[in-house]
Amino acid sequence: MNLYFGLNNLEVAVMKSKILWIVSTIPLLVTLVILRFLPDKLPAHYDINGNIDRWGSKYEELLFPITIIVVSLFWQILINWYKKKSMKATDEKEAVGALNNAKLLYVVAVCMSLMHGVMHFFFMYSAVIEASGDMKKSAFDFNSVITVIMGIFMIVIGNYIPKSRTNSMVGVRTPHTMKSEYVWKKANRFAGILFIMAGAFSVIAGLLYEGTIVIAILLALVIVVGIASTVYAACVKEPEKD
Numbered sequence: 001m002n003l004y005f006g007l008n009n010l011e012v013a014v015m016k017s018k019i020l021w022i023v024s025t026i027p028l029l030v031t032l033v034i035l036r037f038l039p040d041k042l043p044a045h046y047d048i049n050g051n052i053d054r055w056g057s058k059y060e061e062l063l064f065p066i067t068i069i070v071v072s073l074f075w076q077i078l079i080n081w082y083k084k085k086s087m088k089a090t091d092e093k094e095a096v097g098a099l100n101n102a103k104l105l106y107v108v109a110v111c112m113s114l115m116h117g118v119m120h121f122f123f124m125y126s127a128v129i130e131a132s133g134d135m136k137k138s139a140f141d142f143n144s145v146i147t148v149i150m151g152i153f154m155i156v157i158g159n160y161i162p163k164s165r166t167n168s169m170v171g172v173r174t175p176h177t178m179k180s181e182y183v184w185k186k187a188n189r190f191a192g193i194l195f196i197m198a199g200a201f202s203v204i205a206g207l208l209y210e211g212t213i214v215i216a217i218l219l220a221l222v223i224v225v226g227i228a229s230t231v232y233a234a235c236v237k238e239p240e241k242d
Contacts, residue, residue, distance in 0.1 A: 016106050017076065023110055024072035027117040028065035031124070035061065042127040043138070048212055050138040052130065061127075064120045068113055075109035078169060097165035104164045108157060115153050119146065141210040147218045151202030158195030161188050172229045180238055187233035194225045 035058060044056030082102035089095035122145060129139045164171045166184045171177070172191045177184040198221040205217045 017079075020072060020076065020106065020110055020113065023117065024069050024113045027068055027120045028062065030121075031061055031065050035059070038124075038128060039131040041131065042124075043130050046138055046142065050142065052136055052138065061120075061124055064116070064123075068116045068120070071116075072109060072113055075105060075112070079105045079109065082167075100163055100165050101167045101170070104160050104170055107160050108170060111153055111156050115149050118149060141214075143212060143214045144206045144210050147202050147206035147214045150218060151199040151204075151206060154195045154199030154202060156199075158192045158197075158199060160192075161195060162192040164188055172233050174230055174233045176233045176236065182238055183233060183236045186236045187229060190232050191225065191229040194228055198222065198225050 038058040038061065040058055041055050042058050042061065043052045043054075044060055045052070045054035047053050079102050082098045082105065086095045086098035086102065089098060122140075123142070126139045126142075129135070130137075133139075161171055162185070166178060166181055167173075168178075171184070172187040174187070177187050201221055202218050205214055209217070
C-alpha cells in the first residue's frame, strides 16, 4: 500500500511543489528586476482612511515578497509531513486521509501565495502612482481590493475544506470534530458551503462599497462563518448503531 501511494503520487507531488515555489518566488524576482526603475521613496504606510502617513525606501518593497517565501516554506514543511505520514500509513484509510490533507494544504499554500502576490503588485503599482503624483492619499481603495481578493480566496478554500480529513491544521477543529470522523465530515461540508457564500458576499461588497465598512463586512462574515460552523459541529449527532 505504501509503495503504491509513493510511486503513484511522487511525480504529481514534485510538479505541485514546483508550482508552489514558482508562484511564491515570482513576486521577489519581478520586484528585484524592476527595483532599479522605482522612485527612491515610496509610500510605506497608510492610515485607516487611506492617507499616506509614512514614506520609506524603495527597498522596503522586498519585505513582502520575502515574507511570501517564508510562509510558503512553512506550508511546504507541513505538506511534506503529511506526505510522509501517508507513506508510513499502515492502512489505506489512514494513507488516503493524510494524502487528502496534503492536497488541501497545497491548495491553501498556492492560493495564499497568489493572493499575497497579487496584493504586492497592486500595492506597489499604487505606490508608484502616488509617488509620481506626489499624492497624499492612496490612489485606490485598498479595503475594497483586499476584500475582493479575500472573497475569492474564501470561495476557493470553501470548495476544498469538505475534502479534508481529521487534522489539527485546517478545517473546523473542535472537540466534537476531532473525536468523530462523521462529525468532522458533516461540519466541514457545512463550513465549506458557508465559506463559499461568505466569499461571494465579500466579492460583491468589495465591488459595491469602499472604506472601512468593507473590511467590517468581511470581518463580520468571517466571524459568522466561524461561530455558525462551531455551533453546527456541536449539534451534529453520531448516527445510532443497530
